[in-house]
Amino acid sequence: MTTPTTTPGHGILGSDRQEDREQLIEMLTRAYWMEVETVVSYLANSINPDGVRAQEIIESLEEDVQEELGHARQFGERIKELYGVVPGSLDFKPEQSYLQPPEQQTDVVHVIKGVIEAETGAIDYYNEIIEFCEGKDLVTQDMVIDILRDEEGHRRLFEGFLREYKAEGLA
Ligand SMILES: [Fe+2]
Ligand SMILES: [Fe+2]
DSSP states (O other), X not given: OOOOOSSOSSSTTSGGGHHHHHHHHHXXXXXXXHHHHHHHXXXXXXXXXXXXXXXXXXXXXXXXXXXXXXXXXXXXXXXXXXXXXXXXXGGOOOOXXXXXXXXXXXXXXXXXXXXHHHHHHHXXXXXXXXXXXXXXXXXXXXXXXXXXXXXXXXXHHHHHHHHHHHHTTOO
């Protein structure tokens, strides 16, 4: 008979898995900040654009702000479950230079391209996390797979917007 223990003998919460856990918390923290920065960028870009054609982009980004905030929360909650601490704002280092406001607020193509770049970055990084989780933490893997699907959907939607502008020679 095995001795009862308060620490799981299997999975990422195992006492011998601290190194993996720390590495994963680091990855989840980066993902958390990516989501938070995306919220900030999409919020601005759901307000700034001018023009008839901008309305579709505005509405779409308004919805995405809520979704990306939900992703940030999921990453944060998983960090806590793995015994990490969700960082405070002073740790924030912005990276999304491509999602800054364009010179002309009617420049919707700039926004569309910026969104595609942000989503592509998220897709690449979340695939990395999913690969890291293989055989280590299927719960985090499952969560990130769901989030990845959302990002793939966002990217596809904005690719469609870009196609329309390209077809008209505007992008
Ligand atoms: Fe997201
Ligand atoms: Fe997204």
